[in-house]
Amino acid sequence: MASLELRNIVKRYKSQTVLDNLSLTVADGETLVLFGPSGAGKTVLLRLVAGVIDPDEGKILIGGEDMTDVDAEFRGVGMAFQNFALFPHMTAFDNIATPLQAKHSSQGTIKAGVESVGKLLKIGHVLSHKPRALSNGQKQRTALARALVGSPPLLLLDDPLRNVDAKLRFEMRLELPRLLADRGATVVYVTQDYKEAMALGDRIAVMSQGVVKQLGTPEQIYREPANVEIARLFGDPTINLLDVKPSRDAKGVYVGLSNVQVHLAGAHEAAVGRDCVIGLRPEALAFVDEGTSGAIPVTVEAETPLNEKIVTLVRTVRGREILVSRPSGIPGQSEGRAHIAVDSKSALLFDRASGERIGSKNVVNLRSGEAA
Amino acid sequence: MEHTSLLERILRGIALALVVIFFMFPIVWILMMSFQTNETILRIPPQLVFEPTLANYTALITGKLMTAAGTLDIAFMRNLWNSVFLSVTSVAVALLLGVPAAYAFARHKFRGSEDIAFTLLSFRFAPALLVLLPLTLYFQKLGLANTYIGLIWVYQLICLPLILWIVRGYFEDIPADIEYAYRIAGHSWFATFRKIALPLAGPGIAAAGLLAFIFAWNNFVFALVLASADKQPVTVGALAFITSSGIQYGQISAAIVLSITPTLALALYAQRYLVEGLSLGAVKG
Amino acid sequence: MTAATIQRNRPSGFRISKRVLPYLLSLPALLVCIGILIPFLTSVVYSFQRYRLSQPWARQFNWGDNYISFFTDPKFWNTLEISLLYAGITVVLELLLGLGIAMLLQKRSTLNNFISIMLLMPLMTAPALAALMWKLMTNPGFGVLSYLASLIGLQDFRWASSPSTALLTVVLVDIWVYTPFIMILLLAGLRSLPTQPFEAAALDGVPRSFVFFRITLPMLTPYILTATLFRLLDSIQQFDIIYAMTQGGPGDTLTVFQVEAYLNFFQSTNVGRSAALMIILWAITYFLSNIFIKNWLRLRERARGHA
Numbered sequence: 001m002a003s004l005e006l007r008n009i010v011k012r013y014k015s016q017t018v019l020d021n022l023s024l025t026v027a028d029g030e031t032l033v034l035f036g037p038s039g040a041g042k043t044v045l046l047r048l049v050a051g052v053i054d055p056d057e058g059k060i061l062i063g064g065e066d067m068t069d070v071d072a073e074f075r076g077v078g079m080a081f082q083n084f085a086l087f088p089h090m091t092a093f094d095n096i097a098t099p100l101q102a103k104h105s106s107q108g109t110i111k112a113g114v115e116s117v118g119k120l121l122k123i124g125h126v127l128s129h130k131p132r133a134l135s136n137g138q139k140q141r142t143a144l145a146r147a148l149v150g151s152p153p154l155l156l157l158d159d160p161l162r163n164v165d166a167k168l169r170f171e172m173r174l175e176l177p178r179l180l181a182d183r184g185a186t187v188v189y190v191t192q193d194y195k196e197a198m199a200l201g202d203r204i205a206v207m208s209q210g211v212v213k214q215l216g217t218p219e220q221i222y223r224e225p226a227n228v229e230i231a232r233l234f235g236d237p238t239i240n241l242l243d244v245k246p247s248r249d250a251k252g253v254y255v256g257l258s259n260v261q262v263h264l265a266g267a268h269e270a271a272v273g274r275d276c277v278i279g280l281r282p283e284a285l286a287f288v289d290e291g292t293s294g295a296i297p298v299t300v301e302a303e304t305p306l307n308e309k310i311v312t313l314v315r316t317v318r319g320r321e322i323l324v325s326r327p328s329g330i331p332g333q334s335e336g337r338a339h340i341a342v343d344s345k346s347a348l349l350f351d352r353a354s355g356e357r358i359g360s361k362n363v364v365n366l367r368s369g370e371a372a
Numbered sequence: 373m374e375h376t377s378l379l380e381r382i383l384r385g386i387a388l389a390l391v392v393i394f395f396m397f398p399i400v401w402i403l404m405m406s407f408q409t410n411e412t413i414l415r416i417p418p419q420l421v422f423e424p425t426l427a428n429y430t431a432l433i434t435g436k437l438m439t440a441a442g443t444l445d446i447a448f449m450r451n452l453w454n455s456v457f458l459s460v461t462s463v464a465v466a467l468l469l470g471v472p473a474a475y476a477f478a479r480h481k482f483r484g485s486e487d488i489a490f491t492l493l494s495f496r497f498a499p500a501l502l503v504l505l506p507l508t509l510y511f512q513k514l515g516l517a518n519t520y521i522g523l524i525w526v527y528q529l530i531c532l533p534l535i536l537w538i539v540r541g542y543f544e545d546i547p548a549d550i551e552y553a554y555r556i557a558g559h560s561w562f563a564t565f566r567k568i569a570l571p572l573a574g575p576g577i578a579a580a581g582l583l584a585f586i587f588a589w590n591n592f593v594f595a596l597v598l599a600s601a602d603k604q605p606v607t608v609g610a611l612a613f614i615t616s617s618g619i620q621y622g623q624i625s626a627a628i629v630l631s632i633t634p635t636l637a638l639a640l641y642a643q644r645y646l647v648e649g650l651s652l653g654a655v656k657g
Numbered sequence: 658m659t660a661a662t663i664q665r666n667r668p669s670g671f672r673i674s675k676r677v678l679p680y681l682l683s684l685p686a687l688l689v690c691i692g693i694l695i696p697f698l699t700s701v702v703y704s705f706q707r708y709r710l711s712q713p714w715a716r717q718f719n720w721g722d723n724y725i726s727f728f729t730d731p732k733f734w735n736t737l738e739i740s741l742l743y744a745g746i747t748v749v750l751e752l753l754l755g756l757g758i759a760m761l762l763q764k765r766s767t768l769n770n771f772i773s774i775m776l777l778m779p780l781m782t783a784p785a786l787a788a789l790m791w792k793l794m795t796n797p798g799f800g801v802l803s804y805l806a807s808l809i810g811l812q813d814f815r816w817a818s819s820p821s822t823a824l825l826t827v828v829l830v831d832i833w834v835y836t837p838f839i840m841i842l843l844l845a846g847l848r849s850l851p852t853q854p855f856e857a858a859a860l861d862g863v864p865r866s867f868v869f870f871r872i873t874l875p876m877l878t879p880y881i882l883t884a885t886l887f888r889l890l891d892s893i894q895q896f897d898i899i900y901a902m903t904q905g906g907p908g909d910t911l912t913v914f915q916v917e918a919y920l921n922f923f924q925s926t927n928v929g930r931s932a933a934l935m936i937i938l939w940a941i942t943y944f945l946s947n948i949f950i951k952n953w954l955r956l957r958e959r960a961r962g963h964a
Contacts, residue, residue: 384761386755387761388761388762388772391758391761391772392775393777394770394773394833395776395778395779395833395836395837396778398779398787398790398791398794399778399779399782399790401790401794401801402790402793402794405793413799414798414799415799416799416804417804418799418801418804432825450748460838464716467921469685469686469689470686471913472682472685472825473682473683473686473687475682476678476680476682476683477683478678479679480678480679482679482680485679486684488686488687488690490950491690492686492690493950494943494946494950495693495892497942497945497946497949498939498942498946499914499915499918499938499939499942500894500915501840501896501915501918501919501922501931501935502697502700502932502935502936502939503693503696503697503700504696504768505696505700505703505918505922505928505931505932505935506696506697506699506700506703506932508694509699509928510695510696510699510759517917525692527907528689529689529693530668532686532689536686561678578901586771586781587735589783590781590782590783590784590785590786591783591787592783592784592896592897592900593897593900593915594894596900597833597919606783606786606947607783607785607786608785610785610786610789611785611789611901614789614792620801621793621796624789624793625793628786628789628790628793630788631783632781632782632786635782635783636778636781636782638781639777639778639780639781640774640777641663642779643774643777646777646841
């Protein structure tokens with residue numbers, strides 16, 4: 001297998017810097033998800049690793065070996081493209097066979113290899129079709145099969161589920177982790193979908209404007225987002241963000257929410273007296289009886305049952321809208337006046353001006369652990 | 373737009389008929405003349421009904437022209453062969469040189485690539501004689517005057533910019549990812565060029581080749597300046613033929629028909645691509 | 658699955674060829690470029706020389722004399738005038754005719770498509786041969802067009818052999834050959850226009866003339882400009898039709914730039930003057946082609962953007 005190491009990668013297009021002194025290490029057999037908005041440099045990064053474009057500065061090591069100056073065909077990586085990039089003049093079989101042909105495998109080996117990966121990805125019956133005769137889902141599986149067939153030690157998957165319909169995306173999100181785990185390959189996976197990132201990544205690198213803003217396990221990214229932006233990107237429904245100015249009393253640090261003093265657990269000393277934004281995950285809020293300590297009076301505006309949870313939109317007496325989420329089956333309030341309480345341990349405080357989380361630990365260097 | 377009155381439809385019909393008559397009449401008329409004897413041609417008023425004869429074509433093909441004064445040799449078949457040979461070879465050479473260059477221009481934006489491409493394009497619009505007249509003097513010194521090699525080299529002036537610009541457009545239309553995917557699968561750039569880029573740009577290359585062939589075939593001034601009788605293509609040959617054969621109008625017509633048939637046939641065969649080709653791919657529909 | 662499947666058998670030095678590759682690929686085209694630039698520069702040198710093939714010993718630099726003499730040379734002014742006249746008349750007429758025909762054929766129907774394919778045929782005919790065809794048809798003895806002219810009272814209409822009608826005749830041939838070019842380009846343009854503005858105008862009952870001048874023409878402008886410049890560049894350099902038809906005659910009625918240069922070179926063997934004429938023509942076309950290429954690139958970008 002192969003680890004991947006990027007050292008101080010810089011890539012510019014004309015005057016624009018697409019990747020800015022980026023360093024990243026992916027351990028052998030690990031799945032690293034590159035997450036971020038389009039234009040963050042994720043795809044460029046994959047292409048640099050694949051060797052189809054060259055970095056302006058920096059080094060790329062695959063399996064400990066310097067590959068910076070090695071042409072794409074000698075890097076031994078597998079890659080699936082967002083737009084599939086199938087060869088339109090070849091059948092699905094021939095498309096998938098190309099990596100094996102490059103290794104000068106025998107006809108028998110090629111046939112066996114293609115058919116086994118075709119079966120695995122459930123496209124065995126369409127192998128004789130040209131790409132234009134394939135559905136989007138079949139195209140996507142063909143592209144994936146082509147990336148997998150040579151059992152490359154390093155797999156680069158560029159948002160492979162982007163252009164397929166919701167149902168297939170859901171299926172593949174369940175299927176892919178097992179598939180990738182079975183292969184044992186090192187995987188770099190690009191996506192803009194946070195659920196995909198959470199489901200697939202051993203670690204997630206959140207990218208923005210050519211730099212890694214945060215690197216950590218899905219758990220870390222979710223619980224300790226480095227800034228407001230990341231907090232907003234991860235989580236559905238979106239995190240509640242309210243302007244606050246934390247103060248301190250004998251019981252500790254507290255914030256004022258609708259004239260109610262809500263004390264926060266954890267180390268928030270640094271935030272006292274500063275203009276802050278408090279981030280409250282909808283599932284960190286719960287309906288409580290009136291009179292509970294820290295209970296905030298609200299009016300229920302609307303209730304939306306989703307599959308496994310119920311999301312309620314409430315309004316505080318000050319007119320601020322807040323989303324509250326609870327698992328289906330837990331009783332709540334669906335109309336009228338109500339009270340909510342904050343799980344004070346999971347509250348996040350961000351500096352209002354910079355957006356950085358206050359009291360953030362340096363999570364960037366954390367080694368990958370088991371994702372929760 | 374659908375509300376057209378009867379009067380308008382009639383006027384449109386008449387206009388279209390006039391257009392078709394104006395543009396088709398010369399071709400039809402010359403075709404008719406080519407099947408007539410000199411006597412019927414010279415009759416006034418011109419005859420629409422006549423007894424067709426193949427004598428003009430036989431004379432051209434056998435190379436023997438029967439006149440009252442005796443038998444005359446005509447080299448028209450030689451001209452026809454020259455046209456075929458010069459056009460085919462020039463296009464083949466232009467494809468060989470132009471397609472890899474077009475690929476380089478499309479895929480690798482290297483330093484100076486745009487300058488070279490534009491220089492070549494601007495030759496398409498420069499006066500031919502500007503280059504041709506000094507070339508005649510050079511060719512005489514180099515021993516290239518009146519040789520096929522010299523002519524084919526000069527024909528690159530027509531064929532190469534055409535192929536370069538049209539084929540470049542087709543290469544640019546191939547998503548780079550497709551070629552990347554093939555490289556990543558473990559294939560060299562040359563294999564990628566051969567197995568991916570060439571097949572996918574195939575129709576465009578064929579169209580550019582056809583168009584270059586038509587332009588080479590129809591060229592007049594290059595051969596007029598640089599070739600003497602035995603190397604001349606039909607365009608120059610037919611002009612010489614008119615002067616030399618005097619009043620053999622039937623044979624002249626037949627010669628013209630034979631000379632324009634290949635390009636017309638190709639044009640009809642490849643008409644879909646012509647619009648793109650003629651405008652150097654500017655108005656892809 | 659075994660470890661270390663990375664291929665290590667990569668040739669060293671491959672890197673260099675990767676950088677050089679595009680240059681290698683375009684080298685032949687580059688050589689052709691140079692091969693054209695050399696005669697071009699030679700022409701420039703010739704144009705500053707007194708150089709007659711008949712008197713090679715008297716060859717010497719006379720610097721601007723060839724150009725200066727043009728100012729007082731009525732033959733030059735005749736060449737300039739007839740070239741501009743020829744280009745102007747052909748392009749304007751072909752543009753009007755081509756636009757008209759394109760609009761007649763705009764609706765996609767089997768008949769219209771068939772006609773537009775038929776109209777390709779004159780364009781695909783070699784201009785020199787087209788001139789010969791018309792020469793046969795305008796022959797004073799048996800030419801069908803001469804006969805037709807006599808029917809409408811134009812007895813002894815001399816077509817290309819009379820100085821008063823020679824220009825008309827070659828213009829007619831030019832129109833026959835090249836109108837289809839403009840027609841095809843504009844037809845492609847017309848058919849690629851979005852339909853919504855026209856449907857909206859039709860619904861609102863906007864007069865057709867208004868639709869034509871305010872919607873169709875402005876939207877078609879890039880196509881018209883491309884076609885016009887393309888034709889203008891070719892037309893001002895016209896040689897084939899005029900040379901095949903009249904060799905520049907009768908007299909010097911039709912001695913346009915390239916014909917005049919050709920005659921100067923091969924008949925009067927005056928290389929210097931011939932080269933100077935070509936340089937002037939080149940300057941004119943260079944100016945026009947720069948405008949053209951810019952406009953054409955925009956159109957190309959647009960076409961690509963839509964694809």
